[in-house]
Amino acid sequence: MVKIGNVELGDFPLLLAPMEDVSDPPFRAVCKACGADMMYTEFISVEGLIRDADKSVEKLDIFDYERPIGIQIFGAELDSMLKATEIVEQENPEVLDINFGCPVKKVVGKGAGAGILKDIPKMELLSKEIVNRSNLPVTVKTRLGWDHDSIKILEVAKRLQGVGVQALSIHGRTRKQMYTGEADWSYIAEVKNNPDIHIPIFGNGDINSPQKALEYKNRFGVDGIMIGRAAIGYPWIFREIKHYFATGELLPPPTLEERLDICRKHFLFSLEWKRSEITAINEMKRHYAAYFKGLRGIKQYRMRLVQSSSSSEVFDILNEIEIAYAGTEFIHEY
Known part of the structure; x- marks a missing residue:
């Protein structure tokens, strides 16, 4: 049984990735109906939250049928991150997730998202302070590193686990890659299979079929898989993967x-x-x-x-x- 804190997610959970302008409540509703085990909100700017900006506050909307669900925030300033943490707690999600992986220039340029991969000590500090402030399990989504020459994801995982982060989702690309090229799950496996790592490790990147999901599950040994772009317009991907895991057979496509x-x-x-x-x-x-x-x-x-x-x-x-x-x-x- 995979658990984040006291939140039970099943033996091998399928997670819906947080996606800006995609993973809103209507989209999450259809993904949940098709078998997603855990979902996340769109990422929310902490600066927007503490200023009560409509677009940021709207993203806090969660519904009971979605549970378990995580609210994801991003930012780079400690004071703002801590104030946003208090706001998120009032919504009572199961998990508070920190986005240290978004590669978009306007986010990275402020030192947030994947921008913090250039400053791992700051990533560790922000995570530590949020863990200490929050009553919720705190998780992190990140990437392998800033570029291929600075991949330090195992060090990152150890540091984050050390300050109390309770699960880590890793996208198998660097920030420099954005969404190009192929996700390299060998680094994700290195983290998961390290004897010092005890928190759940979820793999993310390029899972677009039941066959690939099973191959990566067996090959890399992760605790679960996070699915993003493959679910857009095709929420049945969750149902099809679960059926394939259970039977080895592909479901017919939806009518x-x-x-x-x-x-x-x-x-x-x-x-x-x-x-x-x-x-x-x-x-x-x-x-x-x-x-x-x-x-x-x-x-x-x-x-x-x-x-x-x-x-x-x-x-x-x-x-x-x-x-x-x-x-x-x-x-x-x-």
Whole structure:
């Protein structure tokens, strides 16, 4: 049984990675329904939180059906991180997660996210102080290092474990790589298999099929897998991996009816939760291509969905897809 503090996650949990402008409550809802064991909010700026910025505060929204869930914060200044920790605790998530891995320039430029990989002692200090201030289990998500010449992830893991961090999720790329190239899980395995490491180690990067998930589980020995981009528009990835683990067989891809059902539920929740109809419409656009991947001729409908400007128009197009492709079988290519 994998545990973070007293939070039980099962024998080999599948985690939904925190993704900016993606892993909001509507998206998390469909991933939970498809088998995600633990999820995280979008990463939240501590500076935004302590200034009560609407966009940051909105990201604190969590719901009981999502549990266990972690709220993820990012920042570089100790005082702000500690004030944000107190705000997060009021929302009562299971876990407080610190983002030390985001490679985006505007985050890194402030010394936050992956920017702190240039200053491991500061990473250790921030983590220590947050652990001491928080009543929640504190976890960290990070990368292998700033670049290939400065990979010190084993040292990082030991330091973070030493100050009380209770789990570590490692993306198998450096900051310099961003999302290019192939994630190198050999460094993640080095951390997990080191005799001095006792906290759960979760691997992240490039898991996009049940076969690869099982291969990496067996090959690298991690405690669980964190899935990000492969779940966008395809939350069934969690269900399919679990089935493959249990039976060695691949599930058939979701039917048209399943895809439309999940897509509609996702959009309805977005309309309910977002601050405006147009925000919900715009933020759904990134998901349409994956929801209907594999349908010949779908491009014309996808373009119309992306160009739509009202919820009624979106639902009309989805109804057209249902009629046009009735009885169509999908072939999902991972």
